[in-house]
Amino acid sequence: xxxxxxxxxxxxxxxxxxYEDGLTQQVIGQRFGxxxxxxxxxxxxxxxxxxxxxxxxxxxxxxxxxxxxxERRYTxxxxxxxxxxxxxxxxxxxxxxxxASCLVRSLQGHETLGLTWGNTLLSTVAALPANNWPxxxxxxxxxxxxxxxxxxxxxxxxxxxxxxxxxxxxxxAAPGIVASPEVRAALLADAQIADTLTLAxxxxxALVGIGRPTVNSVVMQSNILTKAEFAALQALGAVGDIxxxxxxxxxxxxxxxxxxxxxxxxxxxxAAIPRVIGVAGGAEKFEVIRAALRGKLIxxxxxxxxxxxRLVA
Amino acid sequence: xxxxxxxxxxxxxxxxxxYEDGLTQQVIGQRFGxxxxxxxxxxxxxxxxxxxxxxxxxxxxxxxxxxxxxERRYTxxxxxxxxxxxxxxxxxxxxxxxxASCLVRSLQGHETLGLTWGNTLLSTVAALPANNWPxxxxxxxxxxxxxxxxxxxxxxxxxxxxxxxxxxxxxxAAPGIVASPEVRAALLADAQIADTLTLAxxxxxALVGIGRPTVNSVVMQSNILTKAEFAALQALGAVGDIxxxxxxxxxxxxxxxxxxxxxxxxxxxxAAIPRVIGVAGGAEKFEVIRAALRGKLIxxxxxxxxxxxRLVA
DNA sequence: TTCAGTTCTGTTCAAATGAACATCACACCA
DNA sequence: TGGTGTGATGTTCATTTGAACAGAACTGAA
Numbered sequence: 001x002x003x004x005x006x007x008x009x010x011x012x013x014x015x016x017x018x019y020e021d022g023l024t025q026q027v028i029g030q031r032f033g034x035x036x037x038x039x040x041x042x043x044x045x046x047x048x049x050x051x052x053x054x055x056x057x058x059x060x061x062x063x064x065x066x067x068x069x070x071e072r073r074y075t076x077x078x079x080x081x082x083x084x085x086x087x088x089x090x091x092x093x094x095x096x097x098x099x100a101s102c103l104v105r106s107l108q109g110h111e112t113l114g115l116t117w118g119n120t121l122l123s124t125v126a127a128l129p130a131n132n133w134p135x136x137x138x139x140x141x142x143x144x145x146x147x148x149x150x151x152x153x154x155x156x157x158x159x160x161x162x163x164x165x166x167x168x169x170x171x172x173a174a175p176g177i178v179a180s181p182e183v184r185a186a187l188l189a190d191a192q193i194a195d196t197l198t199l200a201x202x203x204x205x206a207l208v209g210i211g212r213p214t215v216n217s218v219v220m221q222s223n224i225l226t227k228a229e230f231a232a233l234q235a236l237g238a239v240g241d242i243x244x245x246x247x248x249x250x251x252x253x254x255x256x257x258x259x260x261x262x263x264x265x266x267x268x269x270x271a272a273i274p275r276v277i278g279v280a281g282g283a284e285k286f287e288v289i290r291a292a293l294r295g296k297l298i299x300x301x302x303x304x305x306x307x308x309x310r311l312v313a
Numbered sequence: 314x315x316x317x318x319x320x321x322x323x324x325x326x327x328x329x330x331x332y333e334d335g336l337t338q339q340v341i342g343q344r345f346g347x348x349x350x351x352x353x354x355x356x357x358x359x360x361x362x363x364x365x366x367x368x369x370x371x372x373x374x375x376x377x378x379x380x381x382x383x384e385r386r387y388t389x390x391x392x393x394x395x396x397x398x399x400x401x402x403x404x405x406x407x408x409x410x411x412x413a414s415c416l417v418r419s420l421q422g423h424e425t426l427g428l429t430w431g432n433t434l435l436s437t438v439a440a441l442p443a444n445n446w447p448x449x450x451x452x453x454x455x456x457x458x459x460x461x462x463x464x465x466x467x468x469x470x471x472x473x474x475x476x477x478x479x480x481x482x483x484x485x486a487a488p489g490i491v492a493s494p495e496v497r498a499a500l501l502a503d504a505q506i507a508d509t510l511t512l513a514x515x516x517x518x519a520l521v522g523i524g525r526p527t528v529n530s531v532v533m534q535s536n537i538l539t540k541a542e543f544a545a546l547q548a549l550g551a552v553g554d555i556x557x558x559x560x561x562x563x564x565x566x567x568x569x570x571x572x573x574x575x576x577x578x579x580x581x582x583x584a585a586i587p588r589v590i591g592v593a594g595g596a597e598k599f600e601v602i603r604a605a606l607r608g609k610l611i612x613x614x615x616x617x618x619x620x621x622x623r624l625v626a
Numbered sequence: 627t628t629c630a631g632t633t634c635t636g637t638t639c640a641a642a643t644g645a646a647c648a649t650c651a652c653a654c655c656a
Numbered sequence: 657t658g659g660t661g662t663g664a665t666g667t668t669c670a671t672t673t674g675a676a677c678a679g680a681a682c683t684g685a686a
Contacts, residue, residue: 031390033419053368059321077344106346
């Protein structure tokens with residue numbers, strides 16, 4: 001930690017030679033009569049002493065700082081922040097666009113992609129670019145919504161995504177919530193369904209919405225999750241769900257009988273997927289998102305600026 | 314060369330992760346879902362587009378920029394610039410101090426150091442720090458000055474340097490210039506002298522003054538180099554000398570009979586030494602220094618600010 | 627003095643990096 | 657429709673780099 005001006009000058013000269021002239025440490029050593037390792041040490045010293053200042057120009061209108069802070073705070077692999085939108089539909093589009101480009105970036109064409117469903121995912125799938133990846137699979141992580149014959153919602157998303165990717169679709173021919181554990185057991189006995197779930201658990205990437213059921217949300221409007229059940233979940237601390245698996249403010253799974261009636265991966269299985277991209281925006285989602293982050297249920301978060309601000313606050 | 318804002322943002326994020334967080338390209342790739350090589354390419358792209366700005370804090374009162382420019386302009390290994398001084402003695406001290414620290418920096422204790430002589434070298438040797446390097450040798454590159462019995466000047470410098478280094482001294486028991494080629498031949502027949510010159514030619518490092526004889530300089534005052542001879546050299550284009558070997562404005566050796574009367578390495582031999590540190594300052598030396606640089610006779614230049622300014626102009 | 631602790635140094639080794647090459651997809655043109 | 661070039665991508669390999677280790681030099685205290 002010397003501050004001998006002679007040393008300072010040497011640090012500066014070595015740094016210049018390395019960073020400005022792009023010389024290798026070896027040749028710098030030869031030129032200045034220093035050993036290679038000494039040059040290396042001088043450089044780290046120069047970095048420590050901030051003789052070398054590295055600045056990164058952040059493109060205007062992007063929230064790189066905010067994203068970075070989110071990544072650090074919640075040890076996320078990546079955070080993507082889109083501008084806040086007044087209109088819910090516009091917000092979903094913005095989120096979908098961002099999530100889509102983040103997703104395709106990490107695809108090579110031979111992986112297995114897991115999907116839940118929801119309005120935001122709908123926008124995401126709509127924003128996916130066309131491709132021809134016959135090796136790829138798109139798998140449904142969670143059964144469809146509503147009556148068995150109306151399960152298009154979940155399966156449709158999977159089909160659509162698979163089609164634009166030119167990939168194989170693997171749908172879950174079952175509702176997300178069934179009437180009883182017995183029905184579930186019966187469905188799980190089906191080889192098709194069991195295999196699909198096994199495949200889903202081995203997905204390389206998953207794209208999931210982060211939900212917060214309200215009285216007029218899709219989940220509630222289909223009469224599968226009753227108000228009473230929802231109230232019970234809330235009483236147990238539930239702040240929202242991923243793939244109908246409810247969790248509390250710290251992201252811990254809520255133990256409740258409903259879990260035995262769900263056809264889909266559980267939180268543990270979802271979290272075990274190497275890369276889980278969670279998409280959610282809008283003020284009402286704040287708590288759930290925070291919970292999902294705390295519980296490390298997702299690796300990548302795509303959200304809006306307002307939520308991002310509150311999350312780092 | 315895309316300027317898609319989406320790409321810009323990614324560049325920025327990757328750059329931040331790499332430079333600010335110090336993450337490896339590998340883990341950045343894993344986090345953002347990119348291949349390692351892609352991260353590498355994004356980083357070079359970011360450098361190209363100056364999204365990454367690297368600044369180096371130059372310590373105030375030093376001439377790092379000037380030195381850097383000199384190094385680039387004349388493909389020097391290193392340039393060292395000291396503040397200009399009005400007093401010739403003060404200038405020599407400043408030069409000597411700088412040259413000394415530059416020299417010791419490149420010494421490990423087992424190399425052979427060649428020395429010429431001169432007032433500036435005297436100051437340099439005086440500024441050398443004490444050491445204990447029994448493996449090291451200090452060799453005289455050029456015979457002494459004046460009468461054989463008064464050759465202390467050159468040999469003394471070598472002795473002094475060897476002593477402070479705790480090294481072995483190898484002096485040249487001969488004058489720098491002798492009366493005739495025959496005398497020179499006789500001296501070179503001496504095993505001692507011949508061996509010393511052989512050793513000198515194999516020096517790892519040499520410390521040399523850059524001279525410009527004037528009527529009252531040491532070289533002229535000893536009556537060995539006559540005014541007539543000097544005039545003849547000048548007529549042939551000589552601008553100065555290193556080790557009594559005169560060269561023209563481009564650093565080319567001047568062919569002249571005097572060369573056959575000098576006991577010491579020739580320019581070619583000196584230039585062949587891996588690291589030649591040339592020390593010279595003061596307005597009158599400008600031309601010689603420039604010539605020495607053009608001829609690539611030295612690898613390291615130690616000079617004053619004024620000369621440096623003129624050299625890069 | 628001698629001893630232990632500290633710092634400085636070079637060596638060795640494994641990780642990280644960039645360059646060269648091969649491949650593939652796409653677009654442009656005949 | 658079929659070249660044909662261009663750009664993007666991944667693989668392989670050599671270089672570059674930093675970390676761990678070990679020895680030497682120095683410091684301060686007993």
